[in-house]
Amino acid sequence: MSSKKEEKHTQRRKEILEAAERCFIKRGIHTCSMQQLCEEAKLSPGQVYRYYESKEDIILTLAEKEREATRELIRFIDSNQSNIGAAMQSAIPYIIRDITDGSYARMTLEFVGEASRNKAVADTLLNIEEELLESFNCAITESQKAGTLARSLDPETTTALLLSLFDGVSGRSAFRPIKDKDKLIAALQDWIKAILS
Amino acid sequence: MSSKKEEKHTQRRKEILEAAERCFIKRGIHTCSMQQLCEEAKLSPGQVYRYYESKEDIILTLAEKEREATRELIRFIDSNQSNIGAAMQSAIPYIIRDITDGSYARMTLEFVGEASRNKAVADTLLNIEEELLESFNCAITESQKAGTLARSLDPETTTALLLSLFDGVSGRSAFRPIKDKDKLIAALQDWIKAILS
Amino acid sequence: MSSKKEEKHTQRRKEILEAAERCFIKRGIHTCSMQQLCEEAKLSPGQVYRYYESKEDIILTLAEKEREATRELIRFIDSNQSNIGAAMQSAIPYIIRDITDGSYARMTLEFVGEASRNKAVADTLLNIEEELLESFNCAITESQKAGTLARSLDPETTTALLLSLFDGVSGRSAFRPIKDKDKLIAALQDWIKAILS
Amino acid sequence: MSSKKEEKHTQRRKEILEAAERCFIKRGIHTCSMQQLCEEAKLSPGQVYRYYESKEDIILTLAEKEREATRELIRFIDSNQSNIGAAMQSAIPYIIRDITDGSYARMTLEFVGEASRNKAVADTLLNIEEELLESFNCAITESQKAGTLARSLDPETTTALLLSLFDGVSGRSAFRPIKDKDKLIAALQDWIKAILS
DNA sequence: TATGAATGAGCGTTCATTCAT
DNA sequence: TATGAATGAACGCTCATTCAT
Numbered sequence: 001m002s003s004k005k006e007e008k009h010t011q012r013r014k015e016i017l018e019a020a021e022r023c024f025i026k027r028g029i030h031t032c033s034m035q036q037l038c039e040e041a042k043l044s045p046g047q048v049y050r051y052y053e054s055k056e057d058i059i060l061t062l063a064e065k066e067r068e069a070t071r072e073l074i075r076f077i078d079s080n081q082s083n084i085g086a087a088m089q090s091a092i093p094y095i096i097r098d099i100t101d102g103s104y105a106r107m108t109l110e111f112v113g114e115a116s117r118n119k120a121v122a123d124t125l126l127n128i129e130e131e132l133l134e135s136f137n138c139a140i141t142e143s144q145k146a147g148t149l150a151r152s153l154d155p156e157t158t159t160a161l162l163l164s165l166f167d168g169v170s171g172r173s174a175f176r177p178i179k180d181k182d183k184l185i186a187a188l189q190d191w192i193k194a195i196l197s
Numbered sequence: 198m199s200s201k202k203e204e205k206h207t208q209r210r211k212e213i214l215e216a217a218e219r220c221f222i223k224r225g226i227h228t229c230s231m232q233q234l235c236e237e238a239k240l241s242p243g244q245v246y247r248y249y250e251s252k253e254d255i256i257l258t259l260a261e262k263e264r265e266a267t268r269e270l271i272r273f274i275d276s277n278q279s280n281i282g283a284a285m286q287s288a289i290p291y292i293i294r295d296i297t298d299g300s301y302a303r304m305t306l307e308f309v310g311e312a313s314r315n316k317a318v319a320d321t322l323l324n325i326e327e328e329l330l331e332s333f334n335c336a337i338t339e340s341q342k343a344g345t346l347a348r349s350l351d352p353e354t355t356t357a358l359l360l361s362l363f364d365g366v367s368g369r370s371a372f373r374p375i376k377d378k379d380k381l382i383a384a385l386q387d388w389i390k391a392i393l394s
Numbered sequence: 395m396s397s398k399k400e401e402k403h404t405q406r407r408k409e410i411l412e413a414a415e416r417c418f419i420k421r422g423i424h425t426c427s428m429q430q431l432c433e434e435a436k437l438s439p440g441q442v443y444r445y446y447e448s449k450e451d452i453i454l455t456l457a458e459k460e461r462e463a464t465r466e467l468i469r470f471i472d473s474n475q476s477n478i479g480a481a482m483q484s485a486i487p488y489i490i491r492d493i494t495d496g497s498y499a500r501m502t503l504e505f506v507g508e509a510s511r512n513k514a515v516a517d518t519l520l521n522i523e524e525e526l527l528e529s530f531n532c533a534i535t536e537s538q539k540a541g542t543l544a545r546s547l548d549p550e551t552t553t554a555l556l557l558s559l560f561d562g563v564s565g566r567s568a569f570r571p572i573k574d575k576d577k578l579i580a581a582l583q584d585w586i587k588a589i590l591s
Numbered sequence: 592m593s594s595k596k597e598e599k600h601t602q603r604r605k606e607i608l609e610a611a612e613r614c615f616i617k618r619g620i621h622t623c624s625m626q627q628l629c630e631e632a633k634l635s636p637g638q639v640y641r642y643y644e645s646k647e648d649i650i651l652t653l654a655e656k657e658r659e660a661t662r663e664l665i666r667f668i669d670s671n672q673s674n675i676g677a678a679m680q681s682a683i684p685y686i687i688r689d690i691t692d693g694s695y696a697r698m699t700l701e702f703v704g705e706a707s708r709n710k711a712v713a714d715t716l717l718n719i720e721e722e723l724l725e726s727f728n729c730a731i732t733e734s735q736k737a738g739t740l741a742r743s744l745d746p747e748t749t750t751a752l753l754l755s756l757f758d759g760v761s762g763r764s765a766f767r768p769i770k771d772k773d774k775l776i777a778a779l780q781d782w783i784k785a786i787l788s
Numbered sequence: 789t790a791t792g793a794a795t796g797a798g799c800g801t802t803c804a805t806t807c808a809t
Numbered sequence: 810t811a812t813g814a815a816t817g818a819a820c821g822c823t824c825a826t827t828c829a830t
Contacts, residue, residue, distance in 0.1 A: 049826070116225050230799065429820085558759030
């Protein structure tokens with residue numbers, strides 16, 4: 001019985017979160033009012049506030065949810081540590097598909113903006129980033145040990161540049177449609193080959 | 198006499214703009230109220246509104262000011278069209294210095310966020326971007342004609358990736374201090390050498 | 395259930411309108427702030443704005459309400475076209491009662507003032523006036539055809555003067571209490587008899 | 592010397608008043624800002640405030656000035672007391688010319704609106720009205736004594752209706768252009784003949 | 789459990805008035 | 810005497826949040 005209640009509660013929280021995501025993408029976090037969010041969720045303000053403490057709570061929970069996409073990439077890198085170059089080559093099509101998805105790109109941009117003024121959001125973002133950084137650093141070091149990557153590359157800087165590149169591609173895709181994704185993927189693979197060799 | 202007054206007027210406008218920049222970076226464009234901006238500028242609302250028509254006017258003027266840094270890069274690229282690889286090598290230290298400046302990086306992020314919901318800001322940003330894209334595209338094509346760049350590179354995609362990389366580096370620097378700028382510059386130069394050859 | 399809610403909603407709208415009328419009469423449309431109006435209505439600004447879109451919305455709704463009194467007169471004139479003189483004789487007591495009501499007179503004055511700078515209010519006023527003009531013109535012409543009114547009277551000018559007279563009586567009553575309404579009515583009836591014969 | 596100064600002072604006050612009148616007619620008393628008034632007067636705010644204590648002071652002074660037109664009518668009535676009917680017949684063309692002048696009508700309307708919320712303006716308006724009422728009352732009584740006017744007319748009520756009529760004609764002319772002034776004058780003369788006989 | 793009416797602080801902006809120069 | 814830069818209270822309005830029902 002209690003578990004059934006919990007289940008319903010969890011389901012509601014999820015529904016609200018999804019409604020919030022749609023609203024935030026459509027109008028932006030700041031421009032979307034709680035009233036609009038409630039309408040999108042087909043719930044009254046009173047109900048929404050039973051499931052989330054505040055608008056900020058919703059934003060934060062959403063930020064945490066968005067990290068999961070990144071987690072997948074981390075797991076992939078972790079299981080292909082000995083040849084980061086090859087791992088990236090095969091991962092790039094999936095990474096690009098994810099990060100250039102209109103909704104994802106918009107939402108990421110919203111979170112970055114929010115992070116400027118909301119420490120909790122900033123921490124959430126930095127947190128997952130930390131994991132990603134470590135994962136890449138480790139893979140680069142391991143690949144160098146395994147002889148699949150030039151030892152001249154500085155792990156930290158290389159990681160920073162790789163992540164910058166992906167951040168940039170995602171951010172730009174929110175404003176400019178990517179004309180030819182396949183070309184972009186091919187070019188990126190060429191870049192990675194040239195760099196991580 | 199009239200010029201002295203004009204000078205003072207210009208000076209005041211500049212002061213307000215600087216105060217606005219500080220405020221916007223500290224609190225975000227949306228979250229910074231005119232009252233706070235006025236306090237930062239040590240001016241009353243009435244005065245601020247004598248120098249700028251509206252909050253949007255201030256935001257837009259600031260956006261246009263930020264474009265100037267980009268204009269400088271465009272001019273440099275334009276005057277070194279026949280060898281984009283070499284041009285970038287020598288430009289990178291200056292580009293990195295500019296775009297990883299804390300204020301600049303934060304402000305750029307704020308503008309990107311603002312662009313989502315303010316057409317005028319979006320136009321300003323896309324406008325200068327357009328110029329930048331053309332400049333790079335042209336330089337790449339010219340370099341290929343001059344034989345200083347591999348003909349296999351697609352100009353548009355290469356430009357998009359280069360700008361993505363810089364956008365990403367700038368964006369990340371707003372949240373994470375860059376530990377060693379020289380290392381970053383060196384690594385970027387290596388990347389560019391590997392790619393634009 | 396839904397109708398009960400609707401009823402309450404309608405009731406609230408009416409209450410706000412009445413509060414607005416009291417406020418506008420007390421302080422003038424322009425000089426009465428929304429804050430004061432809210433206090434008079436014993437409602438918070440947020441609530442008032444749930445029932446009306448804007449201050450102008452309230453003004454306009456009030457203006458439309460005031461037209462109804464005029465509509466009644468129009469209907470009466472229309473149904474007594476063949477003898478405008480007699481119709482006016484019997485209508486005068488009611489017209490005077492309406493237009494010399496303190497609130498109505500003040501409110502009309504406020505609307506006239508507001509019309510100078512608010513096109514929507516001006517349109518509402520001119521609109522009902524147009525109907526009134528037509529109604530009178532038509533009745534005068536019909537009465538002349540029916541032989542109950544001297545053919546020497548110019549319909550348009552006579553209408554203009556009649557409406558001027560009523561406008562003037564109403565306007566003056568906003569500032570000077572009418573000492574003896576019955577005397578006023580009798581005198582007006584004498585005037586009408588002398589003119590419309 | 593002192594008189595020369597005084598003269599200049601008086602001249603300045605007059606200039607400001609004229610500028611205010613133009614502004615108030617153009618934009619309405621409330622909608623015209625002191626800044627606009629200063630520009631119209633080609634004077635700085637500081638100067639304007641040396642000649643008038645406040646915006647209200649200007650309004651009040653203007654209201655007092657407007658009374659002069661009415662004074663002229665009073666003088667005319669006073670010097671033709673024994674036959675008010677004939678006096679009005681000859682006065683009507685001039686009265687109509689004055690009160691249907693666009694500027695005068697607009698200004699009067701502005702003052703009436705202002706009187707609703709400004710006791711001093713109301714008093715000024717009522718003051719001159721009082722004189723006018725007395726003048727008419729007296730003339731009517733005298734005309735009745737002289738046998739040029741029916742004794743059945745109640746002086747006070749007749750005066751009230753006459754002034755109402757002129758007020759109404761003036762007020763309407765501010766919004767609706769009078770197509771044919773001569774026709775209006777003729778019709779009014781017919782009315783007066785019918786009533787004041 | 790569920791609603792949505794209600795709150796009120798705070799928003800961007802204006803303008804009558806003052807005062808340093 | 811004359812300027813116009815400067816003030817700041819008040820404007821119409823919004824929206825995250827609460828609470829009576």
